[in-house]
Amino acid sequence: MALRRSDDPAWIADVRRTARGIRRRVLAHTLAHGGGYMSQACSSAEILATLYRGALRLGPPADPPIPRPFAGPPGAGNPDAFTGAGYNGPRAPELDRFYFSPVHYALVLYSALIEVARMAPEGLDQFNRDGSTVELIGAEHSPGHEVTAGSLGQCLSQAAGAAWARRRSGETGRNVVFLSDGELQEGQTWETFATLAWHRLDNVLVYVDMNAQQCDGAMDSVMGIDPSGDRLAAFGARVVEVDGHDPAALAAPAALAPDGRPVVVLARTDPCRGLEILRERAPKLHYLRFTSNEERARYAAALAEFEEGEGDA
Amino acid sequence: MNIVKRPHRTNLIRFAARHPEVVVLSADLTSSCEADLLRDQRADQFLSLGMAEQNMVSFAGGMAREGLTPWVHTFAVFLTRRTFDQVAMSIAYPNLRVRLVGFLPGITTPGGVTHQAVDDLALMRVIPNMTIIECGDATDDETVLEVAQAVDGPVYIRMLRGLVPRLFPADQALVLGRCRELGQGEDVAVLTSGICTEEGLRALAALRSRGLAATHLHVSTIKPFPQSQVLDALAGVRGGVVVLENHSIIGGLGSAVAEVMAEAGLGLPLVRLGLQDVYAQGASREYLMAKHGLDAAALVCAIEGLVDADFGVPAEELTADVTAPDEGRVEDL
Numbered sequence: 001m002a003l004r005r006s007d008d009p010a011w012i013a014d015v016r017r018t019a020r021g022i023r024r025r026v027l028a029h030t031l032a033h034g035g036g037y038m039s040q041a042c043s044s045a046e047i048l049a050t051l052y053r054g055a056l057r058l059g060p061p062a063d064p065p066i067p068r069p070f071a072g073p074p075g076a077g078n079p080d081a082f083t084g085a086g087y088n089g090p091r092a093p094e095l096d097r098f099y100f101s102p103v104h105y106a107l108v109l110y111s112a113l114i115e116v117a118r119m120a121p122e123g124l125d126q127f128n129r130d131g132s133t134v135e136l137i138g139a140e141h142s143p144g145h146e147v148t149a150g151s152l153g154q155c156l157s158q159a160a161g162a163a164w165a166r167r168r169s170g171e172t173g174r175n176v177v178f179l180s181d182g183e184l185q186e187g188q189t190w191e192t193f194a195t196l197a198w199h200r201l202d203n204v205l206v207y208v209d210m211n212a213q214q215c216d217g218a219m220d221s222v223m224g225i226d227p228s229g230d231r232l233a234a235f236g237a238r239v240v241e242v243d244g245h246d247p248a249a250l251a252a253p254a255a256l257a258p259d260g261r262p263v264v265v266l267a268r269t270d271p272c273r274g275l276e277i278l279r280e281r282a283p284k285l286h287y288l289r290f291t292s293n294e295e296r297a298r299y300a301a302a303l304a305e306f307e308e309g310e311g312d313a
Numbered sequence: 314m315n316i317v318k319r320p321h322r323t324n325l326i327r328f329a330a331r332h333p334e335v336v337v338l339s340a341d342l343t344s345s346c347e348a349d350l351l352r353d354q355r356a357d358q359f360l361s362l363g364m365a366e367q368n369m370v371s372f373a374g375g376m377a378r379e380g381l382t383p384w385v386h387t388f389a390v391f392l393t394r395r396t397f398d399q400v401a402m403s404i405a406y407p408n409l410r411v412r413l414v415g416f417l418p419g420i421t422t423p424g425g426v427t428h429q430a431v432d433d434l435a436l437m438r439v440i441p442n443m444t445i446i447e448c449g450d451a452t453d454d455e456t457v458l459e460v461a462q463a464v465d466g467p468v469y470i471r472m473l474r475g476l477v478p479r480l481f482p483a484d485q486a487l488v489l490g491r492c493r494e495l496g497q498g499e500d501v502a503v504l505t506s507g508i509c510t511e512e513g514l515r516a517l518a519a520l521r522s523r524g525l526a527a528t529h530l531h532v533s534t535i536k537p538f539p540q541s542q543v544l545d546a547l548a549g550v551r552g553g554v555v556v557l558e559n560h561s562i563i564g565g566l567g568s569a570v571a572e573v574m575a576e577a578g579l580g581l582p583l584v585r586l587g588l589q590d591v592y593a594q595g596a597s598r599e600y601l602m603a604k605h606g607l608d609a610a611a612l613v614c615a616i617e618g619l620v621d622a623d624f625g626v627p628a629e630e631l632t633a634d635v636t637a638p639d640e641g642r643v644e645d646l
Contacts, residue, residue, distance in 0.1 A: 074408040075442050076466055081408075140407060147378070151402045154371045158403055161375025161383075164360070169379070188399075191368035198363070 006055075006251035015053045015247035018115045019045035023274045024306040025111035029124060030288055031300055039278060039285035040105045043211035043269035046245045047178070048112040051207065053247075055254040056176055057096045059089030065120035067133050067143050084133065084145040087118045093171040097162060099146050101155035102180035102209070106138035106145075113144050153186030155179075156206065160192050163204045176254075177206045182214040184225045190235065193262070197236025202258035206237075210244065211271040217283035229266055237264040244269035277302055314633075315479040317451035321472060322347035325384075328458040329358045335462070338373055338385045340366050346386035346416050347474050370396040373411045374403035382410050382462065388422075389415025389430030389471060393437060400467075401440050408442045408466045418447070418471040418507055419559030419588070420602065425595030430471075431588050435564020437469045438536055445535040446489070447471040449510040451479040453533055456486035464489070471507060478511055480531075490534050492542055498526025501616050502550040504543070506532045506566045508598075509557040509586075509607060515631055516609035520616060523624045527616070538569045544577050553582035553619035557612050562587040584615045 006012075022045040030036030052058075063086030074081035085091070088098045100109055107127065113119035123143065126132035133141045140148045149155035156177055163175040183189050196204055208228075216222045225231070233239045238259065242249040244267030253265045271285050272278040277298055281288065290296040329335050329351055341364040343349050352359040362369040366387060373383035385392065392415045393400070404411045415433055422428045437445050444464050448454045454473055461468040481493060492504075496517060505513035510531045517527050528546050532539070547554060554574065556567040567585030574583060586606055593601050602608040609631040617623055 073406065073441070076408065147374070148402050148406050151398050153367075154399060154403050157368045157371030157399075158375035158378070160368070161372035161377075162379050163375070164372070165376045165379035165381050168381075188367040188371070191363075191365035192372075195362060195365065195368055195372065199360075 006248045006255065011054065012247045015046065015049045018049035018053055018112070020274065020306070020309070021115040022049060022108060022111045024303065025114060025124070026107055027275065027299065027303050027306065029107060029111075029127065031296065031303060033128070035287060035289040037104055037107050037286075038275065038288040039211065039213060039271040040102075040209075041108045041111065042273045042275050042278060043213075043244065043271045044105060044108055044209045045274070046247055047207055047209060047250060047267050047269070048108065049115070050247050050250040051098070051176065051178070052112055052116040052118070055251045056088075056098055057094070057173065058098070059092060059095055061088075061118040062086035062090045063143065065123065067119065067123050067126060069131050070133050070141060081141070083140045084138070084143040087113055087144045088146070093166075093173060095173045097146060097159070097173065097175050098144070099149070099155050099159040099175065099177045100138070100144060101149045101178060101183060102152065103138040103142075103145065103150045105180070106135060106142060109138065109144045110134060119143050152180070152183050153188035156183070156189055156192045160196055160201060160204060163201045164199060167201065167203055175204050177204065179206055179208045181208055181210045181212065181219065181225065181228070184208070184228055185223055193232060193235040193237055196262040200260045201262055202260050204262040205254060206262065206264045207250075208264065208266050209269055210266050211269045213271045213285050215286045221283065232264050232266070237262050239264050239266060241266045241268065245273055275302060316476050317479050318476055319347050319474065320451040320454045320477055321474060322350050324455045324458065325351050326354055329355050332382065332462060333358075334380065334382045336360055336376065336381050336383050338362055338369055338383050340364055340369050340387045340391070342387050342416070345388070346414065348386045366391045366396050367399050370399035371403035374407065374409050377404070377409035377411050378407070382412065384412045384414055386414050386416070388417045388428060389433045390417070390428060393430065393433040393469070397436055404467045405440045405442045410465065411467050412461050413467065413469045414472050415469065416472050416474050418473070420593050420605065420607070421473070421508060421559065421598055423595050423597055426592045429593050431561050431593065432564065433469075433471065434535055434560050434566070435568070438564060438569070442466050443536060444468045444489075445471075446487070446533055447507045447535055448473050448487075449505075449507050449531055449533060450481055451477040452481040452483050452485060453487045455483070460487055460489050473508065480511060480514065487533050490537065490539050492533070492539055492546070493531040494529075494546070495531055496521070496527055496529035498528055499549050499551055500526045501552045501619055502528040502530070502547050502554045503557065503612065503616070504530045504532055504554065504566060504570055505557045506535070507559045509559050511633070512602070512607070512609040513557055513612060515633070516612040516616070519609075519626045519630050520613060520624055523626070525616065525620070525624070532566055535566060535569065538573065540573050543570065543573055544579070547574070547579060547581065550581065553584065555584045555586060555612060555615045555619065557586040557607065559607055560587050561590060563590055582619060584619065586611055586615055
């Protein structure tokens with residue numbers, strides 16, 4: 001569905017429905033498998049839903065609805081290797097590329113792909129199974145993944161290189177990166193922002209999930225990154241700070257006319273959004289693993305509420 | 314001996330003109346890596362990314378995915394130690410056509426330990442998909458570009474700059490996967506690479522004139538290692554094998570030869586000359602080569618040990634026959 005007006009109530013409702021579906025799928029999967037990256041779904045659901053519901057200019061999916069098994073790592077002796085970029089549509093000069101950096105969010109991305117009918121729901125059955133590409137921490141062969149990004153900080157540079165090459169050959173498609181706020185601690189990230197500004201790569205659009213959480217806990221207990229907006233602006237980025245759960249606000253920066261600067265959308269998010277009982281786990285939100293049957297039962301009840309509420313998002 | 318001044322500097326321009334898909338990337342060492350003429354004459358094939366090597370390497374991966382062939386120019390230390398993870402994940406895992414051109418191999422710089430790449434080959438060898446080529450003279454320097462450009466995957470090149478000797482005829486191009494065979498004999502086999510081949514030629518000329526029969530290979534393809542050619546050359550050798558390289562004895566050519574010999578069950582003594590698992594220091598090339606045993610004298614000594622003989626070679630016969638001031642070695646640290 002193409003995005004025409006980001007304040008269209010029907011479109012906003014569609015994004016909200018999609019985001020709710022992402023949370024529900026990740027919660028269901030977490031319950032079925034005894035653990036999962038739940039808070040990442042709660043924080044980023046509207047960002048991914050906004051992007052896939054029209055903020056990104058993507059063609060129809062070009063990869064099979066049921067993901068293929070791993071065909072081996074790329075190499076001279078392996079003509080069968082592939083990437084998961086086809087789930088985001090074909091490569092075309094006028095279309096956007098979508099680079100997914102914090103691949104610990106892979107389960108969230110797979111759920112988003114299912115919600116927007118780019119991957120079959122059964123594809124998630126292969127999650128974290130030996131020999132599958134639907135990996136726990138995604139790599140370039142995983143659905144929706146363009147590059148191998150798991151060593152955080154490298155994806156943005158790769159997208160920048162692609163953006164430079166695409167601009168050089170006259171392509172008009174943008175290079176959209178989904179980043180986690182923890183990556184603002186990586187030195188390479190700042191090397192890249194300096195490069196994007198200096199070389200005026202305004203065909204790069206970065207969405208940062210500012211959920212203020214990282215593996216050890218709250219970012220402010222690990223190493224704070226504020227004032228992140230000021231830092232990015234000082235590096236030459238065109239910074240837009242938005243409520244990361246507001247579809248219209250999230251979509252608006254994607255419609256900005258390029259002005260020479262890379263656009264960075266700081267999406268302020270809540271890592272427990274839509275799943276109140278998750279707050280009890282704070283500040284340890286990085287990975288949800290149930291500690292008792294009683295806790296599991298309470299999350300199962302939360303899932304039941306999701307399923308009852310389906311359709312009236 | 315014929316010395317060529319800055320062969321890469323002009324050759325790179327001719328090469329880039331033949332390959333519009335080539336873009337040279339630089340991290341603030343443009344003239345130090347002899348890419349300044351290209352920057353000035355073919356600006357559309359040059360990109361300055363500042364002193365930010367991690368970004369540069371991953372950025373190159375992104376460019377390669379879009380069909381360009383980035384030629385990343387910087388010092389070998391910064392291209393391998395500093396950016397190891399970026400090389401492995403942004404370039405080598407996806408088997409992208411990125412060429413990493415590392416300057417100042419080993420102790421060719423007086424810049425001290427921060428600038429001396431004594432472990433770059435070891436680091437690059439453990440990375441799957443990586444092809445590794447080391448240049449030993451001006452002909453290698455000039456012909457390695459087309460050889461690397463034809464490889465369908467990442468290539469690491471150990472490049473020589475400045476005043477570079479021409480050891481091999483200009484029309485005898487470097488061939489991927491082939492050692493240059495510089496002599497055949499059954500007393501000992503000597504394998505050399507990079508700047509150490511010049512030392513090997515000098516040492517073996519002195520020893521052959523005194524009756525030694527030696528096999529000599531100049532190894533430019535470090536990976537994939539030319540295993541069968543090396544084993545063929547070693548067949549029939551009686552006294553032993555010496556490897557001389559401008560690198561740590563761990564992980565480079567000496568290790569590659571040891572692995573091949575052991576797997577083939579070749580029961581010959583092996584002497585690995587190179588940096589003996591130590592750091593060097595800031596000093597002249599000649600001083601460091603003598604101190605760490607990377608020169609012709611060290612090779613003569615090792616061979617004498619293997620064949621249990623004293624050839625009585627005077628020291629002056631083992632020093633370079635060229636005394637031109639080597640400006641390329643002291644500028645642009």
